[in-house]
Amino acid sequence: MARSVQITFDCADPAALAAFWTEALNYQVQAPPGDFESWEQALEAMGVPPENRNDASAVVDPEGSGPRLFFQRVPEGKQVKNRVHLDVRAAPGLEGDERMAALEAEADRLGAYGATRLERHEPAPPLAAGHIVMADPEGNEFCLD
Known part of the structure; x- marks a missing residue:
């Protein structure tokens, strides 16, 4: 059975980078879980403090065929050329x-x-x-x- 792939980006600003890649790939930000109308509502209900609400973001192919892109905040900046792009x-x-x-x-x-x-x-x-x-x-x- 083939496996699905997620591509993960280490970054400083997950929401901003997710917004860029939605434009580049015609993707959309992944919908919040359950019946929440927004990520802000979901994160509030989960008890995530405001300063951690941009620790991660994800974008998905609206047609469901492309890989999910996941963006996670890391403290260090990019150091060298990508080995994978x-x-x-x-x-x-x-x-x-x-x-x-x-x-x-x-x-x-x-x-x-x-x-x-x-x-x-x-x-x-x-x-x-x-x-x-x-x-x-x-x-x-x-x-x-």
């Missing part, structure tokens, strides 16, 4: 100039949400279709592919 498939089926234009448009869109463009890799057929390396608001690298 996400490839955001922003131009499926496109090639050449059309592909790169779509990737540039997505890089600009995500820049408005706090992403940073790091570098562009031009297409080099037959194996490399071209991509743009980005960083999320906390510096985690990802590729627009």
Whole structure:
């Protein structure tokens, strides 16, 4: 039986990073448990003190097929380049100039949400279709592919 996967991000601001990734992936913040209308209500009922209410957040694929992303607050900042990164498939089926234009448009869109463009890799057929390396608001690298 195949196993499901959750991708976990260590970060300084789980709510803000979750908000960024909802935009990047067209995901949504995971709904609160039970009959609670908001996470604030749920955390209040659970007795979580206000200073700990941004210790974690999660986003999910609204269609239920993609992995859950979990964001947990840690005290230390990012130290080195990611050894694992996400490839955001922003131009499926496109090639050449059309592909790169779509990737540039997505890089600009995500820049408005706090992403940073790091570098562009031009297409080099037959194996490399071209991509743009980005960083999320906390510096985690990802590729627009």
